[in-house]
Amino acid sequence: MRMASPTRYRTMWTLLLAAGAALACFSPDAIAQQEGRRRRSGTQEAKPVEITPEQLAQLTKIANDRKLNVDDLLAAAKTFMPSGRHDEYVLFSSGGQSGQVFAIGIPSMRLLRSIAVFTPESWQGYGFAGDKDPIRESLKINGKPVEWGDTHHPALSETKGDYDGEFLFIGDKANARLGVIDLRDWDCKQVVKNPLTISDHGAAFVTPNTDYVIEGGQYGTVLGYGYALPEDYKKSYRGMVTMWKFDRAKGRIDESQSFALELPPYWQDLADAGKLASDGWFFINSFNTEMATGGVEKGSPPFEAGASKRDMDYLHIIDWKKAEAAFKAGKAEKVNGFPLLKLATLVEEGILHFAPEPKSPHGVDVTPDGKYMVVAGKLDPHVTVYSIERIKKAIAEKKFSSKDEYGVPVLDFDAVREAQVELGLGPLHTQFDDKGYAYTSLFLDSAVARWSLGGETAKKAPEGDWKLVQKTPVQYNIGHLCAAEGDTVSPDGNFLVSMSKWSVDRFLTTGPLLPQNFQLLDIVQSGTTMPVIYDSPIGVGEPHYCQMIRADKLKTWKVYPEVGWDPHKQMLSPDAPKKGDEGVTREGNKVLVKMTAVRSHFKPEHVEVNEGDVITWRITAMETAQDATHGFCIGGYNVNLSLEPGEYTEFTFTADRAGTYPYYCTEFCSALHLEMMGYLHVKPKGNAAVPAKDADHVAASK
Ligand code: K7E
Ligand code: CUA
Numbered sequence: 001m002r003m004a005s006p007t008r009y010r011t012m013w014t015l016l017l018a019a020g021a022a023l024a025c026f027s028p029d030a031i032a033q034q035e036g037r038r039r040r041s042g043t044q045e046a047k048p049v050e051i052t053p054e055q056l057a058q059l060t061k062i063a064n065d066r067k068l069n070v071d072d073l074l075a076a077a078k079t080f081m082p083s084g085r086h087d088e089y090v091l092f093s094s095g096g097q098s099g100q101v102f103a104i105g106i107p108s109m110r111l112l113r114s115i116a117v118f119t120p121e122s123w124q125g126y127g128f129a130g131d132k133d134p135i136r137e138s139l140k141i142n143g144k145p146v147e148w149g150d151t152h153h154p155a156l157s158e159t160k161g162d163y164d165g166e167f168l169f170i171g172d173k174a175n176a177r178l179g180v181i182d183l184r185d186w187d188c189k190q191v192v193k194n195p196l197t198i199s200d201h202g203a204a205f206v207t208p209n210t211d212y213v214i215e216g217g218q219y220g221t222v223l224g225y226g227y228a229l230p231e232d233y234k235k236s237y238r239g240m241v242t243m244w245k246f247d248r249a250k251g252r253i254d255e256s257q258s259f260a261l262e263l264p265p266y267w268q269d270l271a272d273a274g275k276l277a278s279d280g281w282f283f284i285n286s287f288n289t290e291m292a293t294g295g296v297e298k299g300s301p302p303f304e305a306g307a308s309k310r311d312m313d314y315l316h317i318i319d320w321k322k323a324e325a326a327f328k329a330g331k332a333e334k335v336n337g338f339p340l341l342k343l344a345t346l347v348e349e350g351i352l353h354f355a356p357e358p359k360s361p362h363g364v365d366v367t368p369d370g371k372y373m374v375v376a377g378k379l380d381p382h383v384t385v386y387s388i389e390r391i392k393k394a395i396a397e398k399k400f401s402s403k404d405e406y407g408v409p410v411l412d413f414d415a416v417r418e419a420q421v422e423l424g425l426g427p428l429h430t431q432f433d434d435k436g437y438a439y440t441s442l443f444l445d446s447a448v449a450r451w452s453l454g455g456e457t458a459k460k461a462p463e464g465d466w467k468l469v470q471k472t473p474v475q476y477n478i479g480h481l482c483a484a485e486g487d488t489v490s491p492d493g494n495f496l497v498s499m500s501k502w503s504v505d506r507f508l509t510t511g512p513l514l515p516q517n518f519q520l521l522d523i524v525q526s527g528t529t530m531p532v533i534y535d536s537p538i539g540v541g542e543p544h545y546c547q548m549i550r551a552d553k554l555k556t557w558k559v560y561p562e563v564g565w566d567p568h569k570q571m572l573s574p575d576a577p578k579k580g581d582e583g584v585t586r587e588g589n590k591v592l593v594k595m596t597a598v599r600s601h602f603k604p605e606h607v608e609v610n611e612g613d614v615i616t617w618r619i620t621a622m623e624t625a626q627d628a629t630h631g632f633c634i635g636g637y638n639v640n641l642s643l644e645p646g647e648y649t650e651f652t653f654t655a656d657r658a659g660t661y662p663y664y665c666t667e668f669c670s671a672l673h674l675e676m677m678g679y680l681h682v683k684p685k686g687n688a689a690v691p692a693k694d695a696d697h698v699a700a701s702k
Pocket of ligand 2: 665666674
């Protein structure tokens with residue numbers, strides 16, 4: 001053996017010392033110290049502000065240089081978050097065609113996270129766990145991967161009509177699916193597919209204690225994936241609404257206790273569940289009660305004209321307690337294996353009534369006390385307000401003006417209408433505050449209208465009953481809007497987000513495809529006005545609805561409760577490898593890899609298998625410190641995991657291609673993160689090494 005020269009020793013020592021220093025930086029003590037420093041600097045106590053003349057001069061200069069006016073400075077002061085300060089609210093927004101949910105801090109408008117639901121997402125390791133990823137399996141429809149969604153309406157779980165911060169549901173309009181997100185770890189746990197219909201719209205909405213998650217349909221179709229041409233529209237097409245039973249203890253929808261209601265083939269639109277005074281009911285708008293079937297090519301009016309002919313459509317009024325009783329009494333029939341209460345049963349049991357509603361309505365929203373239903377008709381400048389008391393009375397007294405073609409009684413409009421308030425052009429959706437005001441989006445006016453509630457509502461605004469109070473212009477074409485806890489029994493008011501569809505010139509041009517624009521309105525601090533105080537481009541999909549929950553209601557875990565936690569099952573997994581378990585075992589061609597991950601190494605660092613082996617790979621992230629996340633990828637095998645502190649993950653794949661594959665940590669976790677790697681050696685069949693040029697050839701020919 002050759003002796004090392006003194007110079008060599010010196011170099012080695014320098015290297016070792018350097019490595020030691022780097023490791024010391026990442027020792028638990030050092031990390032704790034660093035975190036302590038971070039925390040202290042992040043939560044500096046705010047002292048009362050006194051602006052010196054020098055500071056005022058500086059502020060004035062900055063404002064003038066940047067062409068800011070006083071309103072701009074005030075807006076900045078209302079939304080700016082000093083480093084480390086946390087937002088007051090979390091906005092859970094649909095992610096539109098991205099198939100995800102976005103979580104945004106309010107008032108800062110900072111994107112906190114996306115939550116993958118209907119679309120595989122690699123950072124979260126969602127859908128990249130081997131050949132038969134359970135998530136991808138759950139996204140299949142009729143055996144076909146459908147790996148995107150058009151998310152429209154998120155619904156936070158509620159207790160007594162108030163957000164409880166435990167779960168979040170989200171609907172996929174394109175494929176009639178629901179996602180269930182557990183807000184302890186902000187992770188999608190379940191995707192259910194509606195067996196009756198291809199697409200939906202009025203989803204998700206929850207009953208006041210989240211007994212049911214409601215999924216309303218939209219376009220009439222032949223229920224159960226049937227076939228019929230437009231000639232048979234009235235006979236064969238139907239609408240539907242599904243009541244998914246939610247098992248809170250399991251954190252899952254219980255498909256075996258769920259059922260649907262058959263509806264006429266009107267195009268059911270948005271829905272809202274009653275609460276307090278209207279608990280036990282829910283309401284769905286509809287349009288195309290004309291039952292237009294489109295088809296310019298056949299000389300019929302196009303849908304947009306045919307579906308807008310009548311002056312009135314039907315508000316669907318559903319007594320869901322009666323529906324539940326009918327389902328439990330065995331009155332449902334199975335369609336495509338799913339229990340369906342037929343229209344005739346709904347009429348017989350008094351489950352379904354209609355009330356006329358003006359011209360192609362879109363949103364229906366129940367006031368905080370549950371007494372009134374606000375319907376916004378996109379082709380009518382008014383919102384129409386119905387009273388649950390009047391509805392119940394009209395049903396009891398059988399005040400029907402007619403029956404529709406399917407025998408559903410239509411309540412007398414004047415008997416159930418409480419008020420109509422003229423707001424402007426294209427009213428769509430309504431939210432509420434804590435002071436007796438309602439806020440309605442005006443799509444065509446590009447404005448938010450504030451108006452006062454009336455009647456026997458709990459909170460009264462000073463302007464008197466049912467009055468338009470004011471409008472704030474937004475840019476441009478607002479769809480939904482969302483006030484803080486604005487659809488619960490106790491809204492907060494404070495902030496309102498306008499989900500504007502077009503941003504046109506509001507931001508730098510990003511090509512012909514432009515972001516949406518979320519605009520924050522201050523609906524409290526500015527007194528009688530409600531100025532826009534922030535514009536936030538959303539360049540990842542077209543969100544529809546969102547809900548804003550007080551951040552302190554969320555009971556989010558900082559790390560998984562125990563090391564070896566299986567997030568799919570929300571429990572400690574008996575399969576999770578522990579320290580000392582690591583290694584590779586084989587039975588026939590089945591290989592089991594048990595691995596642990598901790599800063600900054602995977603154990604084992606070499607895994608040897610044979611080409612064609614079926615590999616089950618289990619990893620436990622041994623970390624217990626907040627944010628100590630590792631990733632794990634095997635390039636070429638489509639594997640990428642996010643290993644959050646304490647998380648246990650298992651994936652399976654067939655090692656169908658020989659070669660030596662580095663696997664590595666994909667999350668920059670420590671100074672020696674690049675060293676957090678290892679090799680998967682897939683030995684070629686016949687035991688021969690793959691010559692380099694053959695390997696190149698194979699790679700090139702793929
Ligand atoms: Cu108005 Cu799907 Cu609620 Cu879009 S929907 S805006
Ligand atoms: Cu672990 Cu990077």
